[in-house]
Amino acid sequence: MNSQYHKNTIAENGFTVINRIFSDNEIQRISEVIRNTDSSKETFRKSEDLFAIRQFLKEIPGLRDLIFNEKMKTVIRERFGDRYFVVKSIYFDKPETSNWYVAYHQDLTISVDQKKPMEGFGPWTARQSRFAVQPPLDILENIYTIRIHLDDTDENNGALKVVPGSHAKGIYRPETIDWSKETEEICPVEKGGIMIMKPLILHASNRTTNGNRRRVIHIEFSERELPAGLNWAEKMVIEN
Template sequence: MSMMELKQLDQLGYVLLEDIYSTGEMQSLAQVIAARLAQIVNTSALRSRGELYGSRNLVDTVPEIVALGLDQRLMGFLQAVLGGNFGLVRALYFDKPPNRTWSLPWHRDETIAVQRNDLGGTYFTKPTMKGGVAHVVAPPSLLSKMLTLRIHIDAMTDENGPLSVIPGSHRLTEANLSAPDPVTIHAWQGDVMAMRPLLSHSSCASRPGTLQHRRIVHLEYAASPDLPDGYAWHTYLSLHSLNQ
């Protein structure tokens, strides 16, 4: 963790942390995820024609993710950004399997997973259920205090549908999101991309004929275990909970 990395995150809304995990660690992680998710038959595992392309609720389905998300190599950065009370609140998995690719339009990550979404109030809106878990849309005041880490199990190249971002858009209103030029993100296997949820981002489809996967573990963190209006995080795993 360096001051330059923290400055880039603050100004641009994202920063690439290079060489956090080894090739061997990423290969082992891919095998563990594949084995765990092969046993899942509910809607938390997302498949198309037999190909797994994503999974929600990874903390529950792949418990090894907890140690990964609270790894000591990430602690200094997470504490510098979020403070000492931060917790892991959601973990997702994405893949773009060869011949089963997909894309996403420009968007921000505005939903959070909660224990109940029927409590009313004015702070949270648009209650939904995803993979059997309650979700709500959170306001910018909360999302600006959160952080996402994207762990690259595979290298992310022009060939396998890389992520694109609008630098600085985590500070912009919806009306101004198209102002800056987008940037395409490339990463090596084992790199970790840190980004603010309000950073506008999109993902293009993989190129036809590619044999490359693009597997990502997507980890979301919050600065505090407390939510207003009686709401509670679906999951809140801190360093303290890991050590119990």
């Protein structure tokens, strides 16, 4: 893993892909733990097109050591630094016949422990005692996302499409994309690989067309503490 290459690529393009972070055996063990978890909780979302688990690492704490193996901890330390901690985690399972697609967007909200109006934060949303808010731009710019792929993923089963460099343009409304100036890139990732991205990069995904499943663990990291009285909903320090 060429850490400087990936750091430069993330800074310039807003994303990078690193394959072979997890072995087939590690992916199998992670998959088994997820499969054997009680899915009746309110943080589990089930439909014909999508299965999702919010606050994933809180709901299945037994996965932490499997997910943060030595390769992952090295990636985090070398690409982000020693001060980064988990602030959000979600699991997505896009079934083989899924018609679920996601239009171009930026990830503009963070998960927090309460609603506390303060300058620069808003709009707010609340659902089932979970709170999300759009924070000031500098907080969003500090976040990195790692997407762990439990299946081979390409353009036929929902690999992300991105607009390279769009993470550096602040709040970028998708309806204003000028395709005469911007380009679209599809980001295939092998089973056991990861995609690192900045949440401000414009990204989207298509419906599944090849009958292949797509399972992804989405984890966000920051090194920033929030203003007094407001805390990350899922803060988790990674043990060295």
